Amino acid sequence: MRHYVVPVALVPAAVPVGIRASREAAMTHGSEAVTRAGTSAAEPAGTDHPAHVWRLLSGLSAVAGSLDALSYLAFGGVFAANMTGTVVLLAIAITGSQAGALRLVVALAAFVLGAIVGARPTRRSPRPAAHAHPAWPGITTATLAVELLVVTAWAVGWALTGGNPGETATYLLIAVAALAMGLQSSAAGRVGIGGVSTAYITGTLSALASQLTHRPARLREAVLRAGIVLAYFGGAVAGAGLRSLSPSAAGWLPPAGLAAAVVAGWVRRGRAT
Numbered sequence: 720m721r722h723y724v725v726p727v728a729l730v731p732a733a734v735p736v737g738i739r740a741s742r743e744a745a746m747t748h749g750s751e752a753v754t755r756a757g758t759s760a761a762e763p764a765g766t767d768h769p770a771h772v773w774r775l776l777s778g779l780s781a782v783a784g785s786l787d788a789l790s791y792l793a794f795g796g797v798f799a800a801n802m803t804g805t806v807v808l809l810a811i812a813i814t815g816s817q818a819g820a821l822r823l824v825v826a827l828a829a830f831v832l833g834a835i836v837g838a839r840p841t842r843r844s845p846r847p848a849a850h851a852h853p854a855w856p857g858i859t860t861a862t863l864a865v866e867l868l869v870v871t872a873w874a875v876g877w878a879l880t881g882g883n884p885g886e887t888a889t890y891l892l893i894a895v896a897a898l899a900m901g902l903q904s905s906a907a908g909r910v911g912i913g914g915v916s917t918a919y920i921t922g923t924l925s926a927l928a929s930q931l932t933h934r935p936a937r938l939r940e941a942v943l944r945a946g947i948v949l950a951y952f953g954g955a956v957a958g959a960g961l962r963s964l965s966p967s968a969a970g971w972l973p974p975a976g977l978a979a980a981v982v983a984g985w986v987r988r989g990r991a992t
Contacts, residue, residue: 770943771854771855771983772854772855772910772912773943773946773947774983775855775980775983775984776907776910776912776917776947777946777947777949777950778950778976778979778980778983779863779903779906779907779917779977779980780917780920780947780948780950780951780954781950781951781953781954781957781976782870782903782917782954782973782976782977782980783799783800783801783900783903783917783918783951783954784800784950784951784952784953784954784955784956784957784958785954785955785957785958785972785973785976786799786800786870786896786899786900786954786958786973787799787800787801787954787955787958788954788955788956788957788958788959788962789877789958789959789962789969789970789972789973790826790892790893790896792959792962793877793882793883793884793889793892793962793966794822794884794889794892794893795819795822795889796808796819797819797822797823797826797893798826799826799830799893799896799897799899799900800830800897800900800903800904800918801918802826802827802830802918805823805826805827805830806827808823809823809824809827821890822889822890822893825890825893825894825897826893826894826896826897827897828894828897829893829894829895829896829897829898829901830897830898830900830901830904831901832898832901833897833898833899833900833901833902833903833904833905834901834902834904834905835901836901836902836905837862837865837866837901837902837903837904837905837906838905838908854910855910855984856909856910858906858909859906859907859909859910859984860981860984860985862902862903862905862906862909863902863903863906863977863980863981863984864981865902866899866902866903866906866977867974867977867978867981869895869898869899869902870896870899870973870974870977871974872895873892873895873896873899873970873973873974874970874971874973874974876888876891876892876895877892877967877969877970878967878968878970878971880892881966881967882962882966882967882969882970883966900918901918903917903918904916904917904918917947917951920947920948920951954976957972958972958973
C-alpha cells in the first residue's frame with residue numbers, strides 16, 4: 720500500500736485563502752445590498768417607470784382635484800381627497816371656530832375605510848418578483864374599476880340633488896366621495912413610486928423639491944412630478960368652473976376622468992414597459 724504525504728505547509732495556506740474568498744464575496748454582496756437599500760431609501764423610486772404610468776397618475780390626480788373642489792364648495796368646506804386639510808379644518812371646528820365637525824369626521828372615517836378596503840388584496844396576493852412586476856399592476860386597475868362604480872354612484876346622487884344637496888344627502892355624498900378617494904390612494908400606492916400620491920400633493924411637492932437639488936439626470940422625473948401637481952390644480956379649476964356653469968352636470972366630471980384612467984390602465988395591464 721502506498722502512502723501519499725500532503726505537505727503540511729500547504730494546508731494552513733489553503734484554508735485562509737478559502738476563508739478570505741468567502742468573506743470577500745459576502746462583503747461584496749452585502750455592500751451591494753446596502754447600496755440598493757440606501758438608494759431606494761434616499762431617492763424616491765420612479766425613474767424606471769415608463770411615461771404612460773406618469774400620465775395615468777396625473778389623470779388620477781386631476782380626478783382628485785375636481786372632486787376636492789366640488790366637495791369643498793358644495794359640502795361646506797369639506798375635502799374628499801386632501802385629508803391633511805380635513806384634519807386641520809377638524810381641529811379648527813373642534814375649537815368652535817367653524818361649524819361642521821361631524822362632516823369632517825365622516826370624511827376622515829370614509830377615507831380610511833376606503834384605503835383599508837383598497838389595500839386588502841395586496842396582503843392576500845404574493846409579492847411578485849422585481850423583474851416580473853408590471854409597470855401598472857392589474858390589481859391597480861381592478862381597484863380603480865371598483866372606485867369608478869363608487870364615483871358613478873356619487874355622481875348620480877349629486878345629479879339628483881342638482882348639485883345643492885340637503886343636510887342628509889350632504890353626509891351621504893361626503894362619505895361616498897371620501898371612500899372613493901381612499902380606494903384611489905391605495906390603488907396608486909401599488910404602482911410603487913415613492914413620494915407620489917394622487918389624493919394630495921404635499922408629498923409630491925416635497926419629492927419634487929428634493930429632486931431639483933439632484934443631478935440633472937433626475938430632471939425628467941421632477942418634470943413628471945410637477946405634471947401631477949399641475950393635474951391636481953387643473954382638475955380643481957375644472958370642477959369649480961363647471962359647477963359655476965352647470966351645478967348638476969359638474970358631478971359627472973370625476974367619473975368621466977376616472978373612466979378614462981380605468982380604460983387606459985386596462986389596455987396597459989400587465990405590461991412592464
